[in-house]
Amino acid sequence: MSMLAEKSRARPATVGALIGVGLGPGDPELVTVKAARLIGQAKIVAYFGKPGRPSHARMIAERYLARGCEEMPLLYPVTTEIPFDSPDYVSALAGFYEESAQRLGAVLSQGRDVALLCEGDPLLYGSFMHMFTRLDGRFRVEICAGVAGMSGCFAAARQPMTWGDDVLTVLPATLDEDALTERLKTTDAAVVMKLGGNFPKLRRAMARAGVLSRAIYVERGTMTGERIMRLAEKPDGAAPYFSMALVPGRGRRP
Amino acid sequence: MSMLAEKSRARPATVGALIGVGLGPGDPELVTVKAARLIGQAKIVAYFGKPGRPSHARMIAERYLARGCEEMPLLYPVTTEIPFDSPDYVSALAGFYEESAQRLGAVLSQGRDVALLCEGDPLLYGSFMHMFTRLDGRFRVEICAGVAGMSGCFAAARQPMTWGDDVLTVLPATLDEDALTERLKTTDAAVVMKLGGNFPKLRRAMARAGVLSRAIYVERGTMTGERIMRLAEKPDGAAPYFSMALVPGRGRRP
Numbered sequence: 001m002s003m004l005a006e007k008s009r010a011r012p013a014t015v016g017a018l019i020g021v022g023l024g025p026g027d028p029e030l031v032t033v034k035a036a037r038l039i040g041q042a043k044i045v046a047y048f049g050k051p052g053r054p055s056h057a058r059m060i061a062e063r064y065l066a067r068g069c070e071e072m073p074l075l076y077p078v079t080t081e082i083p084f085d086s087p088d089y090v091s092a093l094a095g096f097y098e099e100s101a102q103r104l105g106a107v108l109s110q111g112r113d114v115a116l117l118c119e120g121d122p123l124l125y126g127s128f129m130h131m132f133t134r135l136d137g138r139f140r141v142e143i144c145a146g147v148a149g150m151s152g153c154f155a156a157a158r159q160p161m162t163w164g165d166d167v168l169t170v171l172p173a174t175l176d177e178d179a180l181t182e183r184l185k186t187t188d189a190a191v192v193m194k195l196g197g198n199f200p201k202l203r204r205a206m207a208r209a210g211v212l213s214r215a216i217y218v219e220r221g222t223m224t225g226e227r228i229m230r231l232a233e234k235p236d237g238a239a240p241y242f243s244m245a246l247v248p249g250r251g252r253r254p
Numbered sequence: 255m256s257m258l259a260e261k262s263r264a265r266p267a268t269v270g271a272l273i274g275v276g277l278g279p280g281d282p283e284l285v286t287v288k289a290a291r292l293i294g295q296a297k298i299v300a301y302f303g304k305p306g307r308p309s310h311a312r313m314i315a316e317r318y319l320a321r322g323c324e325e326m327p328l329l330y331p332v333t334t335e336i337p338f339d340s341p342d343y344v345s346a347l348a349g350f351y352e353e354s355a356q357r358l359g360a361v362l363s364q365g366r367d368v369a370l371l372c373e374g375d376p377l378l379y380g381s382f383m384h385m386f387t388r389l390d391g392r393f394r395v396e397i398c399a400g401v402a403g404m405s406g407c408f409a410a411a412r413q414p415m416t417w418g419d420d421v422l423t424v425l426p427a428t429l430d431e432d433a434l435t436e437r438l439k440t441t442d443a444a445v446v447m448k449l450g451g452n453f454p455k456l457r458r459a460m461a462r463a464g465v466l467s468r469a470i471y472v473e474r475g476t477m478t479g480e481r482i483m484r485l486a487e488k489p490d491g492a493a494p495y496f497s498m499a500l501v502p503g504r505g506r507r508p
Contacts, residue, residue, distance in 0.1 A: 024286065025399065029287050032286050033290055124416050145410075147400060154375065163379070163383065172419045
């Protein structure tokens with residue numbers, strides 16, 4: 001038993017547990033056996049989503065939900081209508097996370113457990129982390145690892161990513177072009193997330209870094225509508241939310 | 255259907271398929287539903303291991319194996335007896351991978367499928383990749399993503415790793431101290447693998463990079479005997495094979 005874990009596990013059993021359940025990259029069969037069990041046992045499931053759209057997390061988990069379980073959608077107030085780095089966006093999001101944590105906390109205080117469904121790996125760029133930092137310590141929080149979105153994309157694209165002593169860098173395409181170029185030049189393998197409108201800039205950076213010829217573009221990896229192609233051949237313009245760029249490593253290969 | 259995938263999927267059905275099955279970080283319950291199904295359907299399972307020791311991959315998969323399935327252990331000829339970067343090690347390993355690919359190929363040629371069990375994510379530093387590069391194209395090869403060892407460690411250590419636009423670097427502790435220091439200085443979050451005898455050097459690099467106070471040491475994450483502590487508090491000396499160092503990111507947090 002780890003020292004770090006004890007803090008939260010020592011809470012009295014009269015409050016409920018928040019269980020962050022990693023769902024994997026999108027294919028419902030890539031949910032772990034443990035996650036499938038936790039979802040099936042849950043009397044209350046919560047998930048993040050956008051108003052007026054089916055929740056992606058819920059779709060992945062659907063087949064594992066217990067009949068009659070209570071659902072608690074946590075709907076983002078704003079998404080792409082406001083620039084991502086504007087003060088308005090940051091402040092709206094902070095309020096939303098605070099309110100979501102309060103809603104979850106209110107249920108946990110009644111001694112009821114909540115399974116919070118998380119796409120991918122809950123601890124890699126996941127919304128779950130905003131609930132974790134707000135609720136851990138006050139309540140028991142358990143975390144079930146999931147297949148990361150990028151791991152799903154490696155398999156979908158059939159790309160061995162890192163060999164031997166390769167260094168892998170995971171970076172957001174939101175960095176400026178010079179920074180992206182430098183990062184791509186100084187790593188053996190790379191995964192680039194948050195492509196969106198940054199795609200043309202990313203391709204320029206890849207060309208400058210000399211990695212464009214081996215870069216792969218993956219859209220909706222492991223999901224319906226999966227598309228995989230050489231990044232150099234992807235038409236320019238924006239890339240959708242579920243897309244990623246891979247630069248496989250070429251390290252030591254006995 | 256992806257262009258890249260068609261090459262191998264177009265093979266005639268008379269040869270067998272090699273199925274690389276990711277097993278996750280160690281806890282058998284962190285196997286995916288798909289992997290559990292593939293293992294249960296397999297008439298032949300292969301796995302890497304060391305002579306005279308129970309195979310770790312087999313232990314993870316054991317509960318999912320079909321009764322009476324045929325097992326094909328692929329046993330490394332050398333492990334720690336010869337220095338990792340010596341020409342003898344590299345040449346022994348190359349011969350071993352070649353021979354293993356031939357053994358697998360002989361079975362696949364008979365039209366029989368083989369499930370090759372892979373710890374963690376098969377495409378991140380996995381032995382599976384050496385079989386993939388040798389057999390793909392000649393045979394059908396399918397890949398089932400798994401929870402990466404590092405994702406298991408994030409959850410075991412309860413550490414949100416990357417936020418917002420954080421850059422994550424995954425690096426081997428085999429790099430020299432200056433290179434490690436520079437990498438740790440220039441990233442938001444880090445995962446360090448292959449600790450072994452490199453542990454004291456890694457700790458010095460972390461201190462020089464100013465990240466030692468937030469670094470976490472994880473041993474046997476999600477497995478029996480799991481140990482988690484602040485890296486600064488780990489007694490010096492070597493770290494075992496199943497160990498990892500984490501430096502959580504601290505990015506933008508609405």
